Amino acid sequence: MASRYDRAITVFSPDGHLFQVEYAQEAVKKGSTAVGIRGTNIVVLGVEKKSVAKLQDERTVRKICALDDHVCMAFAGLTADARVVINKARVECQSHKLTVEDPVTVEYITRFIATLKQKYTQSNGRRPFGISALIVGFDDDGIPRLYQTDPSGTYHAWKANAIGRSAKTVREFLEKNYTEDAIANDNEAIKLAIRALLEVVQSGGKNIELAIIRRNQPLKMFSAKEIELQVNEIEKEKEEAEKKKSKKTT
């Protein structure tokens, strides 16, 4: 049945599906995992780094991009589609700043991206964007925000979420471990993001990239060394917890 209703995106199937949009969501799952966490005073974006070819410049393979000084996003899915969306969003951020003399709110730019994505699900001859995005930042009121968009053009605010490959596993981990204590301070929120990624990233810290935004501070990308330190701390804590558990049982 699907084959008759999935050729053109403007066609609904008899049971109400837009197959091209659903297929675009499959394309998102082909991208590596990205996780976003909203802390009390910090927002964290963690991604599984894509393996880079020997002769490729690592700096040109980025999953986390700044949209403005106070907003950044991570995506999963088609690289080229992400580039187009990010460029349009960056232009919109500056255009907004010049027009109304205020930086965009995180919700505004998320809605802009979601509206753009929705347009491509309702135009003839065009296919939907094959990316999901996690958009984080602080508004002028100092409140941290995390939004997620998907190829259908919907967007929602989240406390923590994951997109891309194995997103379901990471989301389940977050549901179990996202507590008020876990995000009590900045360091704990960062550790939670790394622990969530380590659930699905096989080769450990060297394949993780992390970015944070603190209130009234610009985007900070963690260096490989800093991530390694955090991973070591997490592993120590895990060992100690296991020792305690085995002591209790004996």
Add this chain to the structure above:
Amino acid sequence: MAATFFGEVVRTPCRAGTEEEEEEEEGNRETPEDREVRRQLARKREVRLFRRQTKTTLEVSLLEKHPCSKFIIAIGNNAVAFLSSFVMNSGAWEEVGCAKLWNEWCRTTDTAHLSPTEAFCVFYHLKSNPSVMLCQCSCYVAEDQQYQWLEKVFGSCPRKNMQVTILTCRHVTDYKTSESTSSLHTPFLKALKTQNFKEPPFCSLLEQPNIVHDLPAAVLSYCQVWRIPAVLYLCYTDVMKLDLITIEAFKPVLSSKSLKCLVKNIPQSTEILKKLMTTNEIQSNIYT
């Protein structure tokens, strides 16, 4: 007879079917060129089984020449990588045959000189116990070639006292369910077995409509017809390229009777798998 809009007269098909047979035959008669083309195509698509060391074709079927009690078949790159890392690293395996075939899915046009890495369907037996056979099949076997493959491997009268285990992967969108695929916890393992397979499988059975495709389906059907105990472990995944998490989803199968005695060193196997992954990582930049 009927007239079309343009005034041409066309013969309406007669439901009796027997009238005007001669005229139909004329249209369908095969010319010698057609026959030659068909013959050449059949020759090109022939499945050939041979020994790489001696470059000789096998005259009898593989299992007639090397009878076995356990036959483990891995179809697809993830299943092949799983067997390579977890089973083949423990013990010495000797290559006993290789299946060479060509179809439209092959990337090469030169069918006379297919290299071993392209015609990847190799058969091994364990040196210390030659009744254990293993097949690593990374190439796609088309529908018209599956019967030939089965004949050349199993023969026309296979032994019934052997157990066949097949491992393969499919994309999760092939899994028939009323739930949305985004709510499924991929990768996951499902089993499908023949009537004579009495052991309990190591995962839940594939629910109705339990449809499988391609070579795994052909092997399973063959085993069902010949009453050979066989089980297919099918891993549904959302990543069809070589993927660590998909490969590790096959791990429960290591506790099966067929594989338990063949697996020796799991931590070492995990290391071998990681090395295999890093050397095989396809540097595609389409998805990030």
